[in-house]
Amino acid sequence: MTREHTYPVVVTWTGDKGTGTSGYRDYGREHELTAEGPTAIAASSDPAFRGDPTRWNPEQLLVGALSQCHMLSYLHKCAVAGVVVTGYVDNAVGTMAQTADGGHFTEVVLRPSVTVTSPEMADAAAGLHEDAHKACFIASSVNFPVRVEPTIRATGTDAAPSR
Template sequence: MGDKQHPYPVQVVWTGNHGSGTQTYQGYGREHEIRVAGKPVIAGSSDAAYRGDGSKHNPEDLLVAALSSCHMLWYLHLAAVAGVAVTAYVDDAAGSLLDRGNEGRFTEVVLRPCVTISADSDPDVAKRVHEDAHHACFIANSVNFPVRCEPRIVIESV
Protein backbone atom coordinates (compact mmCIF):
# COMPACT_ATOMS: atom_id res chain seq x y z
CA MET A 1 0.00 0.00 0.00
CA GLY A 2 1.56 3.30 -1.09
CA ASP A 3 1.70 6.64 0.61
CA LYS A 4 -1.37 8.87 0.26
CA GLN A 5 -1.74 12.59 0.76
CA HIS A 6 -5.04 13.79 2.24
CA PRO A 7 -5.81 17.51 1.96
CA TYR A 8 -7.68 19.35 4.72
CA PRO A 9 -8.65 22.78 3.40
CA VAL A 10 -9.78 25.16 6.12
CA GLN A 11 -10.73 28.82 5.78
CA VAL A 12 -10.25 31.16 8.73
CA VAL A 13 -12.02 34.52 8.43
CA TRP A 14 -11.30 37.35 10.86
CA THR A 15 -14.58 38.99 11.95
CA GLY A 16 -13.13 41.25 14.66
CA ASN A 17 -12.77 44.50 12.71
CA HIS A 18 -14.77 46.88 14.92
CA GLY A 19 -14.41 49.75 12.49
CA SER A 20 -10.77 50.79 12.61
CA GLY A 21 -9.03 47.49 11.97
CA THR A 22 -5.80 47.03 13.90
CA GLN A 23 -5.01 50.71 14.39
CA THR A 24 -4.60 49.99 18.09
CA TYR A 25 -3.93 46.77 19.98
CA GLN A 26 -7.01 47.33 22.16
CA GLY A 27 -9.25 48.41 19.29
CA TYR A 28 -9.76 45.17 17.40
CA GLY A 29 -11.53 41.94 18.22
CA ARG A 30 -9.96 38.53 18.11
CA GLU A 31 -13.16 36.93 16.80
CA HIS A 32 -12.96 34.76 13.74
CA GLU A 33 -14.80 31.95 12.00
CA ILE A 34 -13.33 28.59 11.12
CA ARG A 35 -14.94 27.31 7.95
CA VAL A 36 -14.73 23.91 6.33
CA ALA A 37 -16.87 23.33 3.26
CA GLY A 38 -20.09 21.47 4.04
CA LYS A 39 -19.65 21.65 7.84
CA PRO A 40 -20.94 23.98 10.57
CA VAL A 41 -18.92 27.15 11.14
CA ILE A 42 -16.90 27.20 14.36
CA ALA A 43 -16.89 30.54 16.18
CA GLY A 44 -13.35 31.27 17.30
CA SER A 45 -11.42 33.84 19.26
CA SER A 46 -8.22 34.03 21.22
CA ASP A 47 -8.15 32.91 24.84
CA ALA A 48 -9.68 35.46 27.22
CA ALA A 49 -6.20 35.90 28.73
CA TYR A 50 -5.15 37.37 25.37
CA ARG A 51 -8.04 39.82 24.94
CA GLY A 52 -10.29 37.19 23.36
CA ASP A 53 -13.89 36.17 23.83
CA GLY A 54 -13.86 33.36 26.40
CA SER A 55 -17.23 32.07 25.16
CA LYS A 56 -15.72 31.03 21.82
CA HIS A 57 -13.30 28.23 20.95
CA ASN A 58 -9.65 29.23 20.87
CA PRO A 59 -6.76 27.54 19.04
CA GLU A 60 -5.48 26.01 22.28
CA ASP A 61 -8.88 24.39 22.99
CA LEU A 62 -9.00 23.05 19.47
CA LEU A 63 -5.50 21.56 19.63
CA VAL A 64 -6.31 19.65 22.84
CA ALA A 65 -9.66 18.58 21.33
CA ALA A 66 -7.91 17.36 18.17
CA LEU A 67 -5.50 15.22 20.20
CA SER A 68 -8.31 13.82 22.35
CA SER A 69 -10.68 13.02 19.49
CA CYS A 70 -7.90 11.51 17.35
CA HIS A 71 -6.92 9.19 20.20
CA MET A 72 -10.56 8.28 20.84
CA LEU A 73 -11.31 7.45 17.21
CA TRP A 74 -8.21 5.25 16.94
CA TYR A 75 -9.04 3.64 20.29
CA LEU A 76 -12.59 2.76 19.24
CA HIS A 77 -11.32 1.26 15.98
CA LEU A 78 -8.56 -0.77 17.61
CA ALA A 79 -10.80 -1.88 20.49
CA ALA A 80 -13.35 -3.25 18.00
CA VAL A 81 -10.57 -5.10 16.14
CA ALA A 82 -9.29 -6.52 19.47
CA GLY A 83 -12.75 -7.75 20.50
CA VAL A 84 -13.31 -5.13 23.21
CA ALA A 85 -16.88 -3.80 23.28
CA VAL A 86 -16.72 -0.14 24.33
CA THR A 87 -20.07 1.18 25.53
CA ALA A 88 -19.02 4.66 26.70
CA TYR A 89 -15.97 6.91 26.38
CA VAL A 90 -15.35 10.27 28.08
CA ASP A 91 -11.99 12.03 28.02
CA ASP A 92 -11.18 14.85 30.43
CA ALA A 93 -8.11 15.99 28.49
CA ALA A 94 -5.98 18.94 29.55
CA GLY A 95 -3.18 20.84 27.88
CA SER A 96 -0.42 22.82 29.54
CA LEU A 97 0.89 25.94 27.83
CA LEU A 98 4.00 27.79 28.95
CA ASP A 99 3.65 31.50 28.13
CA ARG A 100 6.94 33.32 27.64
CA GLY A 101 5.53 36.45 26.08
CA ASN A 102 5.79 36.05 22.33
CA GLU A 103 7.26 32.55 22.61
CA GLY A 104 4.55 30.43 24.23
CA ARG A 105 4.34 26.71 23.60
CA PHE A 106 2.51 23.63 24.77
CA THR A 107 4.61 21.60 27.18
CA GLU A 108 2.27 18.58 27.28
CA VAL A 109 -1.25 17.30 26.85
CA VAL A 110 -2.65 14.66 29.16
CA LEU A 111 -5.53 12.51 27.98
CA ARG A 112 -7.64 10.98 30.75
CA PRO A 113 -10.15 8.76 29.01
CA CYS A 114 -12.65 6.86 31.11
CA VAL A 115 -13.69 3.90 28.97
CA THR A 116 -16.64 1.70 29.85
CA ILE A 117 -16.51 -1.80 28.38
CA SER A 118 -18.98 -4.66 28.34
CA ALA A 119 -18.76 -7.22 31.13
CA ASP A 120 -17.52 -9.88 28.71
CA SER A 121 -14.61 -7.72 27.44
CA ASP A 122 -11.07 -8.13 28.75
CA PRO A 123 -10.04 -5.05 30.79
CA ASP A 124 -6.32 -5.79 30.30
CA VAL A 125 -6.74 -5.77 26.54
CA ALA A 126 -8.87 -2.62 26.81
CA LYS A 127 -6.08 -0.86 28.67
CA ARG A 128 -3.34 -2.07 26.28
CA VAL A 129 -5.24 -0.79 23.25
CA HIS A 130 -4.60 2.76 24.47
CA GLU A 131 -0.89 2.37 23.74
CA ASP A 132 -1.61 1.27 20.16
CA ALA A 133 -4.08 4.13 19.71
CA HIS A 134 -1.51 6.60 20.96
CA HIS A 135 1.06 5.43 18.41
CA ALA A 136 -1.53 5.45 15.60
CA CYS A 137 -2.90 8.96 16.24
CA PHE A 138 -1.90 11.26 13.36
CA ILE A 139 -2.18 14.37 15.50
CA ALA A 140 -0.07 13.02 18.40
CA ASN A 141 2.54 11.96 15.84
CA SER A 142 2.65 15.55 14.53
CA VAL A 143 3.25 17.58 17.68
CA ASN A 144 6.60 18.38 19.32
CA PHE A 145 5.52 17.94 22.95
CA PRO A 146 4.57 14.88 25.02
CA VAL A 147 1.03 13.54 24.84
CA ARG A 148 0.42 11.29 27.83
CA CYS A 149 -2.53 8.97 28.31
CA GLU A 150 -3.87 8.05 31.74
CA PRO A 151 -6.78 5.75 30.95
CA ARG A 152 -9.33 4.33 33.35
CA ILE A 153 -11.29 1.22 32.40
CA VAL A 154 -14.75 0.65 33.88
CA ILE A 155 -16.58 -2.63 33.41
CA GLU A 156 -20.25 -2.16 32.61
CA SER A 157 -22.52 -3.52 35.32
CA VAL A 158 -24.97 -6.13 34.19
Template structure:
Protein backbone atom coordinates in the same frame (compact mmCIF):
# COMPACT_ATOMS: atom_id res chain seq x y z
CA UNK B 1 2.17 2.83 0.68
CA UNK B 2 1.63 6.43 1.72
CA UNK B 3 -1.20 8.57 0.42
CA UNK B 4 -1.59 12.29 0.89
CA UNK B 5 -4.79 13.56 2.47
CA UNK B 6 -5.67 17.22 2.15
CA UNK B 7 -7.85 19.30 4.45
CA UNK B 8 -9.17 22.70 3.40
CA UNK B 9 -10.11 25.25 6.05
CA UNK B 10 -11.10 28.86 5.39
CA UNK B 11 -10.56 31.39 8.19
CA UNK B 12 -11.94 34.92 8.13
CA UNK B 13 -11.08 37.55 10.73
CA UNK B 14 -14.27 39.36 11.82
CA UNK B 15 -12.78 41.49 14.59
CA UNK B 16 -12.26 44.79 12.76
CA UNK B 17 -14.05 47.34 14.93
CA UNK B 18 -13.66 50.09 12.36
CA UNK B 19 -10.01 51.06 12.73
CA UNK B 20 -8.29 47.78 11.97
CA UNK B 21 -5.24 46.98 14.04
CA UNK B 22 -4.24 50.56 14.84
CA UNK B 23 -3.84 49.60 18.51
CA UNK B 24 -3.57 46.41 20.54
CA UNK B 25 -6.83 47.06 22.39
CA UNK B 26 -8.68 48.39 19.34
CA UNK B 27 -9.42 45.18 17.45
CA UNK B 28 -11.34 42.04 18.22
CA UNK B 29 -9.86 38.57 18.02
CA UNK B 30 -13.09 37.11 16.60
CA UNK B 31 -12.95 34.98 13.50
CA UNK B 32 -14.98 32.35 11.67
CA UNK B 33 -13.63 28.96 10.66
CA UNK B 34 -15.37 27.50 7.63
CA UNK B 35 -15.11 24.00 6.26
CA UNK B 36 -17.25 23.22 3.24
CA UNK B 37 -20.36 21.25 4.09
CA UNK B 38 -19.98 21.72 7.87
CA UNK B 39 -21.29 24.27 10.37
CA UNK B 40 -19.14 27.36 10.89
CA UNK B 41 -17.04 27.54 14.05
CA UNK B 42 -17.02 30.87 15.87
CA UNK B 43 -13.48 31.44 17.06
CA UNK B 44 -11.55 33.95 19.11
CA UNK B 45 -8.42 33.99 21.23
CA UNK B 46 -8.29 32.85 24.83
CA UNK B 47 -9.72 35.51 27.18
CA UNK B 48 -6.20 35.94 28.61
CA UNK B 49 -5.23 37.32 25.19
CA UNK B 50 -8.24 39.67 24.89
CA UNK B 51 -10.51 37.06 23.30
CA UNK B 52 -14.18 36.22 23.65
CA UNK B 53 -14.69 33.44 26.21
CA UNK B 54 -17.90 32.31 24.50
CA UNK B 55 -16.02 31.33 21.32
CA UNK B 56 -13.68 28.42 20.63
CA UNK B 57 -9.98 29.26 20.77
CA UNK B 58 -7.09 27.52 19.00
CA UNK B 59 -5.70 26.12 22.25
CA UNK B 60 -9.02 24.45 23.13
CA UNK B 61 -9.30 23.07 19.62
CA UNK B 62 -5.78 21.59 19.73
CA UNK B 63 -6.55 19.73 22.97
CA UNK B 64 -9.92 18.63 21.53
CA UNK B 65 -8.21 17.39 18.35
CA UNK B 66 -5.77 15.28 20.38
CA UNK B 67 -8.55 13.90 22.57
CA UNK B 68 -10.89 13.00 19.73
CA UNK B 69 -8.11 11.56 17.57
CA UNK B 70 -7.08 9.27 20.43
CA UNK B 71 -10.72 8.28 21.02
CA UNK B 72 -11.33 7.39 17.38
CA UNK B 73 -8.03 5.47 17.18
CA UNK B 74 -8.87 3.71 20.44
CA UNK B 75 -12.33 2.63 19.31
CA UNK B 76 -10.73 1.08 16.22
CA UNK B 77 -7.98 -0.67 18.20
CA UNK B 78 -10.49 -1.95 20.76
CA UNK B 79 -12.66 -3.37 17.99
CA UNK B 80 -9.66 -5.10 16.40
CA UNK B 81 -8.73 -6.56 19.82
CA UNK B 82 -12.26 -7.88 20.35
CA UNK B 83 -13.04 -5.41 23.15
CA UNK B 84 -16.63 -4.13 23.22
CA UNK B 85 -16.64 -0.50 24.32
CA UNK B 86 -20.00 0.74 25.60
CA UNK B 87 -18.97 4.23 26.77
CA UNK B 88 -15.99 6.58 26.42
CA UNK B 89 -15.42 9.95 28.08
CA UNK B 90 -12.22 11.98 28.31
CA UNK B 91 -11.21 14.85 30.60
CA UNK B 92 -8.21 16.06 28.58
CA UNK B 93 -5.99 18.92 29.74
CA UNK B 94 -3.31 20.86 27.94
CA UNK B 95 -0.55 22.99 29.42
CA UNK B 96 0.79 25.95 27.48
CA UNK B 97 3.73 28.08 28.56
CA UNK B 98 4.01 31.64 27.31
CA UNK B 99 7.26 33.52 27.00
CA UNK B 100 7.56 37.02 25.62
CA UNK B 101 5.32 37.34 22.56
CA UNK B 102 5.21 33.58 21.97
CA UNK B 103 4.72 30.32 23.70
CA UNK B 104 4.17 26.64 23.20
CA UNK B 105 2.30 23.68 24.58
CA UNK B 106 4.46 21.68 26.97
CA UNK B 107 2.13 18.68 27.26
CA UNK B 108 -1.39 17.36 26.93
CA UNK B 109 -2.74 14.70 29.27
CA UNK B 110 -5.65 12.54 28.17
CA UNK B 111 -7.70 10.94 30.94
CA UNK B 112 -10.21 8.69 29.19
CA UNK B 113 -12.62 6.55 31.15
CA UNK B 114 -13.67 3.61 29.01
CA UNK B 115 -16.50 1.28 29.89
CA UNK B 116 -16.33 -2.18 28.35
CA UNK B 117 -18.73 -5.11 28.31
CA UNK B 118 -18.42 -7.73 31.04
CA UNK B 119 -17.30 -10.28 28.43
CA UNK B 120 -14.36 -8.10 27.29
CA UNK B 121 -10.78 -8.45 28.53
CA UNK B 122 -9.70 -5.42 30.62
CA UNK B 123 -6.02 -6.06 29.81
CA UNK B 124 -6.76 -5.88 26.08
CA UNK B 125 -8.84 -2.74 26.66
CA UNK B 126 -5.89 -1.14 28.47
CA UNK B 127 -3.39 -2.22 25.79
CA UNK B 128 -5.56 -0.72 23.06
CA UNK B 129 -4.72 2.74 24.49
CA UNK B 130 -1.03 2.28 23.73
CA UNK B 131 -1.79 1.12 20.20
CA UNK B 132 -4.20 4.05 19.74
CA UNK B 133 -1.58 6.52 20.94
CA UNK B 134 0.86 5.33 18.29
CA UNK B 135 -1.83 5.40 15.60
CA UNK B 136 -3.20 8.89 16.38
CA UNK B 137 -2.41 11.22 13.46
CA UNK B 138 -2.61 14.35 15.58
CA UNK B 139 -0.40 13.07 18.44
CA UNK B 140 2.15 11.99 15.84
CA UNK B 141 2.19 15.54 14.48
CA UNK B 142 2.90 17.61 17.60
CA UNK B 143 6.29 18.37 19.16
CA UNK B 144 5.31 17.99 22.80
CA UNK B 145 4.40 14.97 24.94
CA UNK B 146 0.87 13.61 24.85
CA UNK B 147 0.33 11.38 27.86
CA UNK B 148 -2.59 9.03 28.37
CA UNK B 149 -3.85 8.08 31.82
CA UNK B 150 -6.74 5.76 30.98
CA UNK B 151 -9.19 4.10 33.31
CA UNK B 152 -11.06 0.97 32.22
CA UNK B 153 -14.40 0.13 33.81
CA UNK B 154 -16.15 -3.19 33.23
CA UNK B 155 -19.95 -2.93 32.83
CA UNK B 156 -21.76 -4.06 35.94
CA UNK B 157 -18.83 -3.39 38.29
Protein backbone atom coordinates in the same frame (compact mmCIF):
# COMPACT_ATOMS: atom_id res chain seq x y z
CA MET C 1 3.08 3.65 -0.80
CA THR C 2 2.30 6.99 0.83
CA ARG C 3 -1.20 8.39 0.50
CA GLU C 4 -1.61 12.09 0.93
CA HIS C 5 -4.70 13.73 2.41
CA THR C 6 -5.45 17.44 2.47
CA TYR C 7 -7.69 19.34 4.88
CA PRO C 8 -8.67 22.75 3.51
CA VAL C 9 -10.15 25.15 6.03
CA VAL C 10 -10.93 28.86 5.93
CA VAL C 11 -10.34 31.21 8.85
CA THR C 12 -12.24 34.49 8.54
CA TRP C 13 -11.54 37.33 10.94
CA THR C 14 -14.80 38.96 12.12
CA GLY C 15 -13.36 41.24 14.81
CA ASP C 16 -13.04 44.56 12.95
CA LYS C 17 -14.71 47.12 15.21
CA GLY C 18 -14.58 49.83 12.56
CA THR C 19 -10.93 50.89 12.84
CA GLY C 20 -9.19 47.62 12.02
CA THR C 21 -5.97 46.95 13.88
CA SER C 22 -5.30 50.61 14.60
CA GLY C 23 -4.30 49.64 18.16
CA TYR C 24 -3.86 46.49 20.22
CA ARG C 25 -7.11 47.12 22.12
CA ASP C 26 -9.02 48.39 19.09
CA TYR C 27 -9.88 45.11 17.43
CA GLY C 28 -11.65 41.90 18.37
CA ARG C 29 -10.08 38.47 18.18
CA GLU C 30 -13.31 36.88 16.91
CA HIS C 31 -13.13 34.69 13.83
CA GLU C 32 -14.83 31.74 12.21
CA LEU C 33 -13.33 28.45 11.18
CA THR C 34 -15.13 26.91 8.23
CA ALA C 35 -14.70 24.05 5.80
CA GLU C 36 -16.86 22.59 3.08
CA GLY C 37 -19.53 20.51 4.78
CA PRO C 38 -19.48 21.12 8.55
CA THR C 39 -21.02 24.08 10.31
CA ALA C 40 -18.77 26.99 11.22
CA ILE C 41 -16.89 27.09 14.52
CA ALA C 42 -17.04 30.44 16.30
CA ALA C 43 -13.54 31.08 17.61
CA SER C 44 -11.41 33.74 19.28
CA SER C 45 -8.16 33.95 21.18
CA ASP C 46 -7.77 32.73 24.74
CA PRO C 47 -9.34 35.22 27.20
CA ALA C 48 -5.82 35.83 28.57
CA PHE C 49 -5.06 37.39 25.17
CA ARG C 50 -8.16 39.58 24.94
CA GLY C 51 -10.32 36.82 23.48
CA ASP C 52 -14.00 36.05 23.85
CA PRO C 53 -14.45 33.33 26.51
CA THR C 54 -17.69 32.16 24.84
CA ARG C 55 -15.82 31.08 21.70
CA TRP C 56 -13.35 28.27 21.05
CA ASN C 57 -9.68 29.26 21.02
CA PRO C 58 -6.84 27.61 19.04
CA GLU C 59 -5.35 26.01 22.15
CA GLN C 60 -8.64 24.31 23.03
CA LEU C 61 -9.03 23.16 19.44
CA LEU C 62 -5.55 21.58 19.49
CA VAL C 63 -6.29 19.69 22.71
CA GLY C 64 -9.66 18.67 21.27
CA ALA C 65 -8.05 17.42 18.06
CA LEU C 66 -5.61 15.27 20.04
CA SER C 67 -8.44 13.86 22.15
CA GLN C 68 -10.64 13.13 19.13
CA CYS C 69 -7.81 11.49 17.20
CA HIS C 70 -6.94 9.24 20.14
CA MET C 71 -10.58 8.28 20.69
CA LEU C 72 -11.18 7.42 17.04
CA SER C 73 -7.96 5.37 16.85
CA TYR C 74 -8.84 3.66 20.13
CA LEU C 75 -12.38 2.73 19.10
CA HIS C 76 -11.00 1.25 15.88
CA LYS C 77 -8.39 -0.79 17.77
CA CYS C 78 -11.08 -2.05 20.17
CA ALA C 79 -13.45 -3.05 17.37
CA VAL C 80 -10.70 -5.01 15.63
CA ALA C 81 -9.64 -6.69 18.91
CA GLY C 82 -13.19 -7.65 19.92
CA VAL C 83 -13.29 -5.26 22.89
CA VAL C 84 -16.82 -3.86 23.12
CA VAL C 85 -16.79 -0.23 24.25
CA THR C 86 -20.13 1.24 25.32
CA GLY C 87 -18.94 4.54 26.78
CA TYR C 88 -16.01 6.91 26.31
CA VAL C 89 -15.45 10.33 27.90
CA ASP C 90 -12.09 12.09 27.84
CA ASN C 91 -11.27 14.90 30.26
CA ALA C 92 -8.21 16.13 28.37
CA VAL C 93 -5.99 18.98 29.57
CA GLY C 94 -3.30 20.85 27.69
CA THR C 95 -0.60 22.93 29.35
CA MET C 96 1.03 25.84 27.57
CA ALA C 97 4.00 27.89 28.76
CA GLN C 98 3.97 31.55 27.81
CA THR C 99 7.45 32.92 27.17
CA ALA C 100 8.90 36.29 26.25
CA ASP C 101 8.97 35.34 22.56
CA GLY C 102 5.61 33.54 22.38
CA GLY C 103 4.80 30.26 23.95
CA HIS C 104 4.51 26.54 23.45
CA PHE C 105 2.62 23.55 24.72
CA THR C 106 4.56 21.59 27.32
CA GLU C 107 2.19 18.61 27.34
CA VAL C 108 -1.31 17.32 26.82
CA VAL C 109 -2.78 14.70 29.13
CA LEU C 110 -5.67 12.61 27.88
CA ARG C 111 -7.79 11.03 30.60
CA PRO C 112 -10.29 8.79 28.85
CA SER C 113 -12.84 7.00 30.99
CA VAL C 114 -13.90 3.93 29.05
CA THR C 115 -16.76 1.53 29.71
CA VAL C 116 -16.60 -2.00 28.29
CA THR C 117 -19.25 -4.71 28.42
CA SER C 118 -17.32 -7.27 30.44
CA PRO C 119 -14.63 -7.33 33.16
CA GLU C 120 -12.70 -9.84 31.03
CA MET C 121 -12.14 -7.07 28.46
CA ALA C 122 -10.66 -4.55 30.91
CA ASP C 123 -6.98 -5.47 30.55
CA ALA C 124 -7.16 -5.59 26.76
CA ALA C 125 -9.07 -2.31 26.75
CA ALA C 126 -6.36 -0.66 28.86
CA GLY C 127 -3.56 -2.01 26.68
CA LEU C 128 -5.13 -0.79 23.44
CA HIS C 129 -4.60 2.83 24.48
CA GLU C 130 -0.89 2.48 23.74
CA ASP C 131 -1.65 1.12 20.26
CA ALA C 132 -4.16 3.91 19.66
CA HIS C 133 -1.65 6.54 20.76
CA LYS C 134 0.90 5.22 18.26
CA ALA C 135 -1.74 5.24 15.51
CA CYS C 136 -2.94 8.81 16.16
CA PHE C 137 -1.82 11.01 13.28
CA ILE C 138 -2.06 14.20 15.29
CA ALA C 139 -0.18 12.93 18.36
CA SER C 140 2.66 11.80 16.10
CA SER C 141 2.77 15.29 14.54
CA VAL C 142 3.24 17.44 17.65
CA ASN C 143 6.57 18.24 19.32
CA PHE C 144 5.44 17.92 22.94
CA PRO C 145 4.47 14.90 25.04
CA VAL C 146 0.94 13.55 24.89
CA ARG C 147 0.27 11.30 27.87
CA VAL C 148 -2.68 8.94 28.18
CA GLU C 149 -4.07 8.10 31.63
CA PRO C 150 -7.08 5.87 31.01
CA THR C 151 -9.64 4.50 33.41
CA ILE C 152 -11.41 1.33 32.33
CA ARG C 153 -14.68 0.14 33.80
CA ALA C 154 -16.91 -2.78 32.93
CA THR C 155 -20.66 -2.22 32.80
CA GLY C 156 -22.08 -2.68 36.28
CA THR C 157 -18.71 -2.81 38.07
CA ASP C 158 -16.30 -0.40 39.70
CA ALA C 159 -13.19 0.82 37.95
CA ALA C 160 -10.99 -1.96 36.61
CA PRO C 161 -7.20 -1.86 36.23
CA SER C 162 -5.81 0.90 34.04
CA ARG C 163 -2.45 1.53 32.53
